[in-house]
Amino acid sequence: xxxxxxxxxxxLALCLALVQATFPLLGAxxxxxxxxxxxxxxxxxxxxxxxxAFGILEYAFLTDDFSVEFVAQHSNSALPAFxxxxxxxxxxxxxxxxxITVLAIWTMAVTVGSRSQPEEFASRVLGVLGIVSAGIIAxxxxxxxxxxxxxxxxxxxxxLNPLLQDPGMIFHPPMLYLGYVGVAVPFSFAIAxxxxxxxxxxxxxxxxxWTVAAWLCLTIGxxxxxxxxxxxxxxxxxxxxxxxxxxxFMPWLMTxxxxxxxxxxxxxxxxxxxxxxxxxxxxxxxxxxxxxxxxPVMVSVHAFAADPTRGLFILSLLGLISGGGLLLYAxxxxxxxxxxxxxxxxxxxxxxxNNILLVIAAVAVLFGTLYPLFIDALGGGKISVxxxxxxxxxxxxxxxxxxxxxxxxxxxxxxxxxxxxxRRLKWxxxxxxxxxxxxxxxxxxxxSVLAIVSITIGIWVCVSSMLDPARKLILRTGAPLxxxxxxMCLAHFGVxxxxxxxxxxSAYNLEVDVSAKPGDTVKAGNYEFVFRGMxxxxxxxxxxxxxxxxxxxxGKLLTVLTPQKRVYRVQQNPMTEAxxxxxxxxxxxLALGDPLGDNAxxxxxxxxxxxxFLWIGSGIMALGGVLxxxxxxxxxxxxxxxxxxxxxxxx
Amino acid sequence: xxxRQQRMALIxxxxxxxxxxxxxxxxxxxxxxxxxxSPSDVAAGKSPTGRSFRLGGMVVNDSVQREAGSLTxxxxxxxxxxxxxxRYTGVLPDLFKEGKGVVVRGQVGAxxxxxxxxxxxxxxxxxxxxxxxxxxxxxxxxxxx
Numbered sequence: 001x002x003x004x005x006x007x008x009x010x011x012l013a014l015c016l017a018l019v020q021a022t023f024p025l026l027g028a029x030x031x032x033x034x035x036x037x038x039x040x041x042x043x044x045x046x047x048x049x050x051x052x053a054f055g056i057l058e059y060a061f062l063t064d065d066f067s068v069e070f071v072a073q074h075s076n077s078a079l080p081a082f083x084x085x086x087x088x089x090x091x092x093x094x095x096x097x098x099x100i101t102v103l104a105i106w107t108m109a110v111t112v113g114s115r116s117q118p119e120e121f122a123s124r125v126l127g128v129l130g131i132v133s134a135g136i137i138a139x140x141x142x143x144x145x146x147x148x149x150x151x152x153x154x155x156x157x158x159x160l161n162p163l164l165q166d167p168g169m170i171f172h173p174p175m176l177y178l179g180y181v182g183v184a185v186p187f188s189f190a191i192a193x194x195x196x197x198x199x200x201x202x203x204x205x206x207x208x209x210w211t212v213a214a215w216l217c218l219t220i221g222x223x224x225x226x227x228x229x230x231x232x233x234x235x236x237x238x239x240x241x242x243x244x245x246x247x248x249f250m251p252w253l254m255t256x257x258x259x260x261x262x263x264x265x266x267x268x269x270x271x272x273x274x275x276x277x278x279x280x281x282x283x284x285x286x287x288x289x290x291x292x293x294x295x296p297v298m299v300s301v302h303a304f305a306a307d308p309t310r311g312l313f314i315l316s317l318l319g320l321i322s323g324g325g326l327l328l329y330a331x332x333x334x335x336x337x338x339x340x341x342x343x344x345x346x347x348x349x350x351x352x353x354n355n356i357l358l359v360i361a362a363v364a365v366l367f368g369t370l371y372p373l374f375i376d377a378l379g380g381g382k383i384s385v386x387x388x389x390x391x392x393x394x395x396x397x398x399x400x401x402x403x404x405x406x407x408x409x410x411x412x413x414x415x416x417x418x419x420x421x422x423r424r425l426k427w428x429x430x431x432x433x434x435x436x437x438x439x440x441x442x443x444x445x446x447x448s449v450l451a452i453v454s455i456t457i458g459i460w461v462c463v464s465s466m467l468d469p470a471r472k473l474i475l476r477t478g479a480p481l482x483x484x485x486x487x488m489c490l491a492h493f494g495v496x497x498x499x500x501x502x503x504x505x506s507a508y509n510l511e512v513d514v515s516a517k518p519g520d521t522v523k524a525g526n527y528e529f530v531f532r533g534m535x536x537x538x539x540x541x542x543x544x545x546x547x548x549x550x551x552x553x554x555g556k557l558l559t560v561l562t563p564q565k566r567v568y569r570v571q572q573n574p575m576t577e578a579x580x581x582x583x584x585x586x587x588x589x590l591a592l593g594d595p596l597g598d599n600a601x602x603x604x605x606x607x608x609x610x611x612x613f614l615w616i617g618s619g620i621m622a623l624g625g626v627l628x629x630x631x632x633x634x635x636x637x638x639x640x641x642x643x644x645x646x647x648x649x650x651x
Numbered sequence: 652x653x654x655r656q657q658r659m660a661l662i663x664x665x666x667x668x669x670x671x672x673x674x675x676x677x678x679x680x681x682x683x684x685x686x687x688x689s690p691s692d693v694a695a696g697k698s699p700t701g702r703s704f705r706l707g708g709m710v711v712n713d714s715v716q717r718e719a720g721s722l723t724x725x726x727x728x729x730x731x732x733x734x735x736x737x738r739y740t741g742v743l744p745d746l747f748k749e750g751k752g753v754v755v756r757g758q759v760g761a762x763x764x765x766x767x768x769x770x771x772x773x774x775x776x777x778x779x780x781x782x783x784x785x786x787x788x789x790x791x792x793x794x795x796x
Contacts, residue, residue, distance in 0.1 A: 235744075344657040356665060360672055368680070382687035382785070384705065389683035393676050513741045515722050574745045593742035598719035604742045 003068050006056030007147040013049035013100075014137040016042045020130030024123035028195070036123040040111045043126055046133065050104040054088075054097055057146055061088050067153035070094055070146045076159035076570050078541040082170065087160045089173050092310075093146035098173070099290070100140060102181045103133050110185060110210075117206055124192035125185075132184050135317045143310045159541070159570035168228035172221060176248055179218025180286045183251055185210040186258060187283035190276045191325055194332045199276065200339075204266035207279075209634045211262060215255045216625030222248050223618035231580055236511070236589045236606045238614065241390040246369045247289030253362040254282035257355045264351050267413060269339030271348075274355065276329060276336070284322035285362070291315055292369075343415035350408025357401040364393035395450075402457045402499060405492060406464030428467060432460035444508050444609075454503035461496030465489045484631035491624025494617045501613025510607040513593070517600045524605045527588060528552040529561075534601070542566045544577070547592050547601065551581055563592040587611045685756060689786035694733040698759065706735060706765055707754040707783040715749055728753060728765075732790035735759075739767040752783040 020042035027035025057070075061084045066072040074091040075084050089098040107129045114122040140146070189207040193199040225248070230238040239245065258278040264271045291314040342348035368385040375383055410424055436456025440447035447455075469489050472481040510525050518533040530550040537544045544564040551558045561579035568575065578591040586609040593602030687705045688698040698704055706728060714727035723740040726749075737755055747753060747770055757767035 235742075341654070343654075344661055349661070356668070360669070364672075364676055367676070371680075382705075384685050384687070385680065386683035386685055389679045392679040393672075396672055396675050513722055515720050517720070576745055591742070596717060596720050596722070600720040602722055602742045 002056055003060055003065065003147040003149065006053045006060075007141075007145065009049040009052040009056070010097075010100075010137060010141060010147075013046045013053065013104075014134060014141060016046040016049065017130050017134035017137055020046060021127055021134050022130075023127075024130070025127035025195075028120045028123045028127070033119070036119055039123040039126040039130075042130070043107045043111045046130075047104040047108045050101050050137075054101045057094060057097060058085060058088050060147075061085065064157070066155070066157050067149055067151075068146075069148045069150040072150050072154035072157045074158065074160050076157040076541065078569070079157075079160055079165070080540055083160055083165050086164070086170050086173075089177075090160050090164045090169070093140070093144040093148075095173070095177075096136065096140045096144050097146050099177060099181060100133065100136055102174075102177045103129070103136065103184060106178075106182055106185055107133065110188075113210075114206075121192055121196055121198070124195050125188045128188035128191045129184060132188070132321065135321070139310075139313050139317065143313055157570075159568065162542070162566065162568040162571060162573055162575045163232060165541075165568075166228065166232050168224060168232060172224040172228055174221075175217050175224060176221030179214050179216075179221045179255075180248070180251065180289065182210070182214025182217055183255055183283045183286045185214060186255075186279045187325070190279035191328065194276060194325075194328050197332060197335050199272050199336050201266055201269050204262050204275070205633070208259075208262050208266060209629045211255060211259055211279075212625050212629050215252070215259055216622045216629075218248070218252045218255060219618055219622045219625065222252060223615060223622075227615055230611075231578060235576075235591065235604065236578070236608070238505075238611070241365075241368070241387045243369050244289075244293050246365050246390075247285075247292045250362050250365055250369075251282050251286040251289060253358050253365070254278060254285055257358040257362075258282055260351050260354050260358075264348055268342070268348060270342070271352070271355075272336040272338065273329070273333050276333075278355070278359075280322060280325040280329065284318060284325075285366075287314070287318040287321060291318055340414075342413075345411060345416050345418050345421065347408060347411045347413050347416070350404055350411060353404055354401060354408065357397040357404075360397040361394055361401075364397070365390065368393065395454075399453065399457055402461050402495065405495070406460050409464060409489070409492065410467070425464065428463045429460065432456055432463055435459050448507060451503060451507040454499060454507075458496050458499035458503060461499060462493055463496075465492035465496060482631060482633075483627045484633060487624045487627030487629075487631065489624070490627060491621045494620030494622075494624055496617070497613050497620055498617030501610050501615075501617055505608045505611040505614065508609050510605075512605050514603050514605065515596050515600045516603055517598070522603065522605065525607050526553055527605075527607060528555075529590065529603075529605065531601075532560075537564065539566065541570070542568045542575075545592070545595075547603075549579070549590060551588060551590075561588075561590050563590050565592045565594075582612060584612055585609065687754075687786075689730045689790065690728055690733040690735045691730055691786075691790050693735050693759065693765075700759060703756060703758045703768065705754055705756050705771075706737070707752070707786055708735075709783070709787070710747070710749050710751060710753050712749050728755065730786045730790040735765050736763070737765045737767055739770055741770075743770055754783065 020039060023035040023042075024039035027033065027038070059065075060068045060071050061075050062081065064071070064075065064077045064084075066075075070091060070093045074094070075087045079087065087094075089095045107126065110122075110125060110129065114125060117125075186207050189203065189210065193203045222245075225245070226238045229240070230236065258275065261271050261275040261278055265275045291311060368389055372383050372385060375381065406425065406428070407421060411421055433456050436452055436459050439459075440451055440455055466489065469481060469486055472478055512524050514522050516522050516529075516531045518531050520531045522529045522531070528551075530552065532548040532550060534545055534547050537546045544566040546562050546564045549561045549563070551561050559581050561581060563579040564577040566575045566577055567573070576591050576593075578589055580590075581588040586607055589604075589606040589608060591604045593604060596602055685703065685705055686699070687707060690706065690708050692698055693706065698706075708728040708730045711727040711729050711734060715724060716726070717724045722742075723738065724743065725736065725738050727734045727736050729735075737757075739755065739757075754771040755765065755767040756769040756771065757765055760766050
């Protein structure tokens with residue numbers, strides 16, 4: 001009975017989403033306030049029913065209700081309770097319901113955060129969000145209902161994919177979805193502005209915190225996914241240019257471009273059409289990502305379902321939403337006049353370069369991701385595009401982008417004399433180049449040109465982004481540091497840290513596959529691995545062969561590593577659980593391969609210097625985003641309405 | 652410079668950048684395209700020599716051989732019409748199993764043996780890589796004719 005209530009709640013949510021999608025938009029067009037006033041109650045009601053539906057699905061998982069097909073397929077009575085909880089988004093149907101839930105959360109946040117904005121504008125924003133929501137709920141109900149019953153009920157569940165039975169899975173999907181779906185908010189702001197014909201500095205100011213919020217969730221979500229792939233997929237890579245990774249990365253690149261373009265629109269009232277286009281593109285790419293991961297075109301751990309109607313439905317939704325957005329843009333773009341100009345050396349010019357380079361990177365990734373699909377669809381055979389293409393195509397625009405970043409941060413709006421810029425940044429640049437050339441040789445004795453260039457750029461970004469905060473916080477000169485400005489500097493510093501981590505971890509990665517027997521000692525670089533033996537370990541729902549290895553450096557014992565080869569009881573898949581010894585300078589990574597006979601095992605050993613800088617750098621970027629959102633400018637924006645609401649209440 | 656000239660310089664700079672990027676892109680793209688062939692394609696001589704490609708099919712039961720303690724493994728990949736012997740040195744992915752689908756990337760050596768640089772098994776135990784599924788369906792069709 002209870003799962004049917006969940007489905008019924010979802011149907012009610014769809015009805016309310018349709019109300020939210022029609023009346024506020026019509027009301028704003030026809031000037032009928034009573035229709036516009038429906039936007040917030042409809043959104044709130046939708047949120048309640050979506051939450052009920054999601055709660056009921058979680059309840060079905062936690063109580064092992066195997067009469068629900070989705071639960072039977074993705075859970076098992078022996079599964080630990082919190083994996084039962086996360087299993088709710090471990091499959092296609094549940095993850096779509098999760099998508100809807102996340103959109104409802106964002107919509108709720110918009111109903112609260114938009115109270116200071118004109119009623120007409122806010123209703124249009126909520127109306128557009130309603131259209132998106134109605135589309136996805138309809139998709140869920142028509143093609144992938146998570147509450148479908150199984151008759152007769154299964155005795156026990158099919159268990160969750162062992163790869164997903166990991167603490168990383170608790171946070172990676174929710175953060176990524178918050179980011180993916182959060183891009184819908186700047187999108188609806190852009191559409192609402194096009195409808196209103198009012199696309200000005202205020203609009204950019206309203207849109208910015210939402211964009212930063214979505215961006216920072218995307219940043220954290222992608223980083224967690226990469227971290228998870230690194231330690232859980234078992235082979236020590238952290239980015240594979242897998243189509244699914246790409247489909248989360250393209251919206252990230254576009255949202256990053258959008259953030260920068262919005263900064264210009266807010267400050268100077270220019271780049272308007274470009275900003276709107278980026279907002280539409282970012283959300284389209286995020287829908288495309290949903291399509292790519294939810295359709296049979298892709299093979300990866302993420303490809304849950306192979307059902308062509310689902311792919312077709314999402315593709316039509318994508319066509320409708322982004323096609324509609326672009327059409328509207330085509331009609332209204334002429335109204336978006338720039339309110340000023342700028343010179344060749346100015347912050348605007350650098351931000352323009354930033355945008356162009358980011359878009360080039362996104363297009364290159366998009367091309368490499370979609371080309372094989374097109375060729376296959378046209379009957380041209382199965383091809384795949386290798387990671388070297390992506391690496392090259394990504395570095396070509398991104399290295400200059402990062403080199404320019406330092407210059408852009410220190411130039412003024414409108415115009416800047418090149419001499420002043422040079423005077424300001426001469427010494428930091430010299431220091432970065434010197435450090436970039438010397439340090440690799442000091443620490444690693446060799447260096448390729450690419451490594452030297454990338455390390456130089458990484459150091460340059462770190463140094464140039466910290467010049468301002470250092471001057472203001474330590475020397476106490478100049479205007480006080482605002483949170484927005486400090487957040488921007490910090491996020492850029494994070495980019496620098498990330499570049500250093502990515503470069504050093506890939507350029508100086510040591511990787512060996514060896515065969516070893518208990519009693520053997522294997523050497524890799526400065527490290528020795530003493531194989532003490534194997535034993536059988538019982539987990540809650542798996543059995544594992546566990547190896548015991550002493551990790552030694554120059555004869556001194558550092559730690560004991562215990563990599564495992566697990567076999568999960570229900571699905572009977574083997575799974576590699578690598579052992580990783582981490583410190584800030586390097587990770588030592590040891591994974592157990594297969595038994596080779598004669599007591600020997602294959603081992604993969606990797607020493608990855610500075611890989612933790614990758615995660616730390618991304619964390620700093622996200623922290624910068626948090627600081628930027630909590631800037632006083634946006635807080636004031638929210639305090640004003642509270643007064644008005646009270647006044648209304650009193651009246 | 653006058654504003655007009657500045658704008659022209661900006662546009663010219665952007666254009667040059669785009670052209671260079673696109674040029675690089677196509678070169679990198681051409682070099683990194685990897686084609687997929689089935690064992691029947693290899694038998695018919697359709698696969699390239701001296702260039703790496705992907706080969707997919709089923710791992711033949713009881714074909715996996717390795718010298719005890721060695722990292723090198725030999726096995727046979729089939730689409731049930733033709734079969735290709737494969738050699739690989741290194742750690743195998745978790746989902747590599749006899750009787751299951753596999754995709755390997757590498758080159759055919761002078762002795763007709765496929766030397767794999769990489770063994771891919773990005774699917775779960777029941778699921779077949781789509782390439783392999785297509786290849787198997789094709790060879791079945793050819794049989795029925």
